[in-house]
Amino acid sequence: MNTQDNQSDETTDFGFEQVKKGEKAGRVREVFDSVADQYDVMNDLMSGGLHRLWKRFTIELSAVRSGQTVLDIAGGTGDLAAKFSKLVGNDGNVILADINAAMLSVGRDRLIDKGALNNISVVQADAQFLPFEDNSIDCITIAFGLRNVTDKDTALRSMHRVLKPGGRLLVLEFSKPTSPLLSKIYDAYSFAALPIMGKLIADDADSYRYLAESIRKHPDQDTLLDMVEDAGFVDCRYHNMTGGIVAVHRGIKG
Amino acid sequence: MQHDPAVITGICRAVELAIERAVRLSPGTATQLQGLHPLDVAIHCTEPTISIFAFIDAAGMVKLASYRETKPTVAIEATWRDFGKLATAADPAAALINGDIKISGDTAALLQVQRVISDLDVDWEAPLVDALGPLLGHQIANIVRAIVHGTKSTHRRVKRQLSEFILEEGRLSPSAGELDAFFSDIDDLVLRADRVESRLTRLKKRVSTLVETVK
Numbered sequence: 001m002n003t004q005d006n007q008s009d010e011t012t013d014f015g016f017e018q019v020k021k022g023e024k025a026g027r028v029r030e031v032f033d034s035v036a037d038q039y040d041v042m043n044d045l046m047s048g049g050l051h052r053l054w055k056r057f058t059i060e061l062s063a064v065r066s067g068q069t070v071l072d073i074a075g076g077t078g079d080l081a082a083k084f085s086k087l088v089g090n091d092g093n094v095i096l097a098d099i100n101a102a103m104l105s106v107g108r109d110r111l112i113d114k115g116a117l118n119n120i121s122v123v124q125a126d127a128q129f130l131p132f133e134d135n136s137i138d139c140i141t142i143a144f145g146l147r148n149v150t151d152k153d154t155a156l157r158s159m160h161r162v163l164k165p166g167g168r169l170l171v172l173e174f175s176k177p178t179s180p181l182l183s184k185i186y187d188a189y190s191f192a193a194l195p196i197m198g199k200l201i202a203d204d205a206d207s208y209r210y211l212a213e214s215i216r217k218h219p220d221q222d223t224l225l226d227m228v229e230d231a232g233f234v235d236c237r238y239h240n241m242t243g244g245i246v247a248v249h250r251g252i253k254g
Numbered sequence: 255m256q257h258d259p260a261v262i263t264g265i266c267r268a269v270e271l272a273i274e275r276a277v278r279l280s281p282g283t284a285t286q287l288q289g290l291h292p293l294d295v296a297i298h299c300t301e302p303t304i305s306i307f308a309f310i311d312a313a314g315m316v317k318l319a320s321y322r323e324t325k326p327t328v329a330i331e332a333t334w335r336d337f338g339k340l341a342t343a344a345d346p347a348a349a350l351i352n353g354d355i356k357i358s359g360d361t362a363a364l365l366q367v368q369r370v371i372s373d374l375d376v377d378w379e380a381p382l383v384d385a386l387g388p389l390l391g392h393q394i395a396n397i398v399r400a401i402v403h404g405t406k407s408t409h410r411r412v413k414r415q416l417s418e419f420i421l422e423e424g425r426l427s428p429s430a431g432e433l434d435a436f437f438s439d440i441d442d443l444v445l446r447a448d449r450v451e452s453r454l455t456r457l458k459k460r461v462s463t464l465v466e467t468v469k
Contacts, residue, residue, distance in 0.1 A: 050260060057263045060321040241260040 012150055015213030024150040025126070029100055031207045032076075032148075036102040038202040040077050045197060046208075052079075054246050055143060057239070058172045059083050061250055067091040068138035071162070073127045074098055074145020078107035078120075084141075085116045095132075097125040098145075127155040132162040139163075143172040147218040156231035163253040169233060171249040176220040178244035186245060190215065221247045257304055259320055266306060266318035273316045279376045286370045288314030293363055296326035301333040328359035 011018045014027050035042065043051045059080065064070055066089040072081045074097070081096040088094060096111070098104045104122055111117045125131050127142065127149050140159050149155045159169050177183040190212035198208025219227065221238050224247075228236045233251025240247050277283045287310050294309040307322035332340075332355040343349035347368065350357070357364070383391035420426045428436070 053260045053263045053267065056267065057259045057320065060263070060319045063323040239259050241258060243258070246260075 013214075013217045015210045015217065017213075021150050025099065028148045031210055032100040033102045034204045034207050035198075035202055036076075036100070036106050039103065039106065040079070042198070042201055042208075045201060046194060050242060051144075054172060054241050054248070055080055055083075057241065058141060058143060058170050058248050059087070061239070061248060062139050062141060062168065062170055064088060064092075064139050069093045069095070069136065071095045071097060071130075071132070071137045071140045073125075073130075073140060073142040073159070074148070075141075075143075076100070076103040076107055076145075078111045078116075080141055080143055081107070081120055082111060082114055082116045085111075085118075085120050088119060090119060092119060094120045095123055095137075096120055097123045097127075097130075099124065099126050128158055129154075130158045130162050134161050135164045137162050137164060138167050139170070140167070141170045141172065144174065146171055146173050146224075147214050152219075153227060153231065156227060156233075160232045160253055165253055167253050169228070169249075169251045169253070171224065171228065173224070173247065173249075174215040174218060175224070175240070175244055175247035178240060182243045182245070221249075224249055257302065262304060262306070262320040266320055270316065270318045276374065276376050277314075277316070279378060279380055280374050281377075283370060283374055284314045286373065287316065288312075290314075290363075290366055290370065292327075293367070294322075294324055294326045294328075295363070295367070296322070296329040297337075298329065298331040299334050299337060300331060301335075326359060327363045328357065328361060330364075331356040331358075 010021045012021045012024050013019075014024050019027060032039075047054075062070070062084075064084060064087045066087070068088050069092060070081075070084045070088060072078075072084065072094065075081050076098050078096050081094050084094045096104070096107055098107070101124055104124055108117070108122050111120055111122075123131070127145065128151055140163060142159075146152055146155065156169075163169060177186050191209075194208045194212050195205040198211075199205040202208070218224075221240065221244065225236055225238055228249050228251040231251075232253070234254040236249065236251040238247045238249040277287065291310045291312055291314060294307065297306045297308065299305070305320070307319045307324075307326065309317050309319070309322070309324070311317055332353070336354050339353060340346055340349045340355065347365075350364070379391065379395040382395050385391065386394065421429050
């Protein structure tokens, strides 16, 4: 039995649902095809604008300099890529990658509007099988994308492969609140308010229900830290933000 | 206590926007700031433990960050109380030198920053005129200017009258002239006491010499 057959038998989570591994990418694609146009508006509404601060801190942690090559995986609408574009300057290069063509299309249009495409390449790619040379990237970021990846370990190993020695990985992702009270409030908000907001703004309650479920199924801070270390990264650490609702994990390729 | 990076990042962004706005309303400042690039200042508060990094980008804009790996041009370290004293000091340069603030790196850069801040001349009437039109905007600006001027002169007057009451009316504290005369008298008295003491020493020596001679 080949790898393809193995994958078709194994299951993985899609929110609280168990689906065959081969089906998850397609299901995730359906979700993001549906929300692509309203993605940034919904992000602002759902997080109260906080996602901008989470991303800003992630960019600070990246310590990206002029002339470097940055890969933004699951970069979707390109907000991180636009900021990295300024930091790397004309001598550097930013690659905006996403598995979803609809998100990339929205992202590319936004970047054209901002006049930021001169040092940005747009690539449709699966995080598990990155189509880049070994040791070719200075910094990889994946913001709110890892939880949608079918096999997170494979994706982290793929990121490790394409990073240059000394290069850094930054994973910004929803995580587990550190306070039990905040956790309860957050649960109520996620499962009651999010689908309603999704229905009102994007006319799609299911996609936002999936968002809440996928966050709960995503590994907590320490588990993800172990996964990043297992993928071969060193000097790994994480920073909790907004009481652990979000965490940014950092790993260096040794 | 571990602080939340999102909170510090939010504060940095808010301050950054305020500075950006002030610089835009002070035409000469942007050029002065551009001359300071690539200045990088690290501000470490030890109680509570928070670090903020201020730097000037190539476009001459002041940027703030809660995390930065670049080696700073100058680093300042103090408790929040010391930073508070510095912020409210009448002479910040003296407070910086005489206070408990640790400075490392190129201190000349701080003087350049201080020069830029003192030259900052914000045309705050411009946004009012933009929003309300030249007539109403200018009138409101005049009213605000009069209120600010009135508040400042009232503050100065109250300060002067209070000091006069303490010195003249209430006699609660001596005046500077009286203090000078008092300290001058003390100095004079100390000198006289020293002279008397040396005369007594000489007299004692002579008496002991005479006693030895008589024996």
